[in-house]
Amino acid sequence: MTEKLTPTDPARVGGHRLLARLGAGGMGVVYLGRAESGELAAVKVILPEYADRTEFRTRFRREVAAARRVDSPWAVPVIGADPDAPAPWLATAFVPGPSLAEAVAACGPLPPRGVRVLGRLLARALTAVHDAGLVHRDVKPGNVLLAADGPRLIDFGIARATEETALTSAGMIVGTPGFLAPEQARARPASPASDVFALGCLLSYAATGRPPFGTGAVDALLYRTVHDEPDLAGVTDDTRAFLERCLAKDPAARPPAREVAEILADDTSDEDLDWLPDAVVRLVAERSAATLALPDIEATALDARADGRPSDGQPPDVPSDVPADAPAASGPVGRRRFLLLGGAAALLAAGGGAALWATRRDDDGTPSAAPPRARRWVLGVQADLTGPRKALGQAQERGVRLAVEQFNSRADKPFTLTLRTVDDRGDETRAAEAARTLAADRDVLAVIGSTGDGTTGASLDSYDEQLVPQLTVSSAQSAYGTAQPRHFLQTVPGYTNLPVTAAFSLRAQGARRVAVLIDRAGAVPAWEFGRTMFQNLGVIGIAGEPRVVPRLAENLAATVAEMVAHRPDGFVCTGTPARVAAVARALARTDFDGPRVLGHPAAGPEFLTAAGAAAEGWQVFAPYIAPSAAPVRAFATAHRKRYGAPPAYWAAEAYDVARMVITRLVEAGGRPSRQQLYDLLAKGTYKGLVRTYAFDEEHRWWLKGYETFRYEVKGGRYSYAGKADA
């Protein structure tokens, strides 16, 4: 929840270019800024009129000096300050993750072990703060941000209003009611023990989802803090005993922060993200990625087409989804953004239901209330049925056909759906023709296809011109040249979205230095997947070596040998099946022994054949579920019955998409126009067998969510290893 800069905000402070407001209070504003080095910073700027009060600058200078002495990986470092400026400012490293408040609001309380690990790490941060001579005075869930490797305590003890002004008027309380220690509630000076009390409140909030003294009217809250016992219902016994000590009314009875850290120590490593629930880890990844996507590039680039961007001195448009420390409002907790190049981890969120149209018009002007005419309801399929991707194309066509036939066999069907299939053979020229043909058929309501990325790109404009909703099942590029389709939906996690799961999995498998080889022969999908993977690994703290091999390169083995010489403990390769197989063979000849991942576009039978024994152990993180998996068992049975063969990969996904289209057609309550159908599809959330389908608000055709399924080559086959969610 950042806000745009207002016209009165400065454009730069202390060498930082200001991008957005993170928050504001009586004393000044906290901005998101970018240093000249490119680093992001939280820049707190004090209003001059406040700064000129007696003693303020002296105290500020002293506190900044103290903050620079705070030395803990779990407390954000000070990266700049100028106490002597007319508007004094302080810059700390910006943490792009969500706050603990957001995480608990979105994902629920933490499990007991998570609470203890969080407590230990924050206690260490507080120890460092106290050792530097500071008192934080505002430890609360909003001031704990979650980064990829642990929490970060922010906003400690600097330039807060003095206690004399506390409690005398609304909004002037120092600290946050609900987390204030009793002595603070009584306007007595805060001490390190006050921080420990607040930590106790924070941990009990993390454990139960409720602050221990409740919420509500401030004066009642402060009263309860001073007089009542904390509400620790639901906290496990071992943690409860220790929390009661932290929440003692008498400051002297509370353990110092150092002791808190010792009490909570156990023998597990700090860096394990296992202590956070999966949903929180995803939230962290998404938020981190969103911010590190360097929003000003994207905003500027997207604006470049819309306007000439005159230099009017206004700051550039900033995105409004850079996280702040407020709890998330209801609704999606974050948006999908590119991870640097374009892939963002989108958090699956339940969007609104499908709109039910109260009024509708056919696009040829026929009143919908008229008696049913003999007009065909046609669902188009454009697929590669006989070309290089015919296995995928045929599987998808079968999935769609089965859905249509099942619908048509309903006794109460409101219309009969006709399937019209065109084979583009995987050829771009044919794809453009196929699209023109289907789009020109006025009875076609929507088209599912094309199978490949190139053919999809070639068909976009034809469908878009005729407003035909086009949905892809397997084409997953984040962009198709400069096309800006407005009736297009990708029902598959993009190549720039999906790698985050693989990155987390590699980390869980112990990889810490991953080599990433991107073969240009694999075209845009290989580039997008590999580039995003490299980026995501960086975001979660894994060092990597990126290597790009050109199409014209002949000897991949030499590159592989160079990469292995740097002793990676993980390897990722994207490209064509044949070339990735060559990499696999080369890798098998080295002493590399760690996890190996190939980009899913290359993971077909050809890879297995070409790589032979060297394929063993390679992992695939794919957007398609195994046809034998439980969620699609009924579909597989129906498929076998109808076609005499089990479904191939991608059939279930196509089946889901066809059923989604059918559902929206039925909901429309009459024949919708193409535009109306698109709006129903784009705005709706559809729960399919394989995943739930909802689309990104900002980039309308991207799928929200990145359900991924893991496979591992065993015995010369792709063995399904289940859903991969970090």
Place this chain on the structure above:
Amino acid sequence: MVVFREAVRLGCAVAVCGSVLVGCTSGGGGSSGSSPAKKAAAGTTAGPSPTAVVDIDPAGLPTTSGQAAALIRDVIAEPAAFGPGAVRRTPYESDPRRWPVLGDDCVWQQRALPKNVLATLTRSYEIPASGSKGPLRLSAVVTVHRTPEQADWENAEVLEEMMRCPAQRLRSDEVITSLNNAPNSFGESGNGYADDVLTELGAYTGAEVGGPHPYLWEQTRIGPVTLAVSAKGAEGWSRADLFDRLREPHSGMRTRLKSAIDRDAPEPEAPEPDAPGPDGSAKGDRR
């Protein structure tokens, strides 16, 4: 310890989000305008064309530094190609014995030209500051490798460097940050005019003009030659402006290169362009 690899000049990064390849279809004119592959003369010269973009006689490609340097001089843009107001900067041309290399510390340094590069030249131009606009700094680079494969490696390294160093120091007082690139080989995403196209976008910050301002680097490969144009923004220049300014000079260089190495090219040198605006030698590829 800082390691220098045979790294390549920066490519331009294109954010792959949504519609960012604005202006990158600019070169599309080349595909329809350039001379079609002259298959009629089958059998008159040996060797298949090493590029799909134009029919090249491999025997006509430079094999010595001298030939490569001459080709470069025919191809590289004049200031006028960048539009009205564009002038030479000082220094105008790079030292031909050296070229820039990106170290592991993400700092660019000049190094001796490696053996597999026959010749390279960088020219620097500028549209001086005027009114509310700051000075726009431009460059053009032409590099001739021994083989198309080696030129392809140059492009691969541009992408590696962008990943390895999304922020790079150009000079002691200039940095580029937030680098992004979306490469497209011939036939991908409407690229019909070069074997490979890299468009790199980023943010440029310099002591003189402040920043960050838009930064754009476009690089294409045709056969064994890579061509690049770049723009370092300043106040008053939008990203769209930068794309606009780089379109003609880049297209002009591609056209001259194709003409120079086309199988049926009558002379080894193309005439010096002397008129402002896009080069007249273009066969109808006006924007």
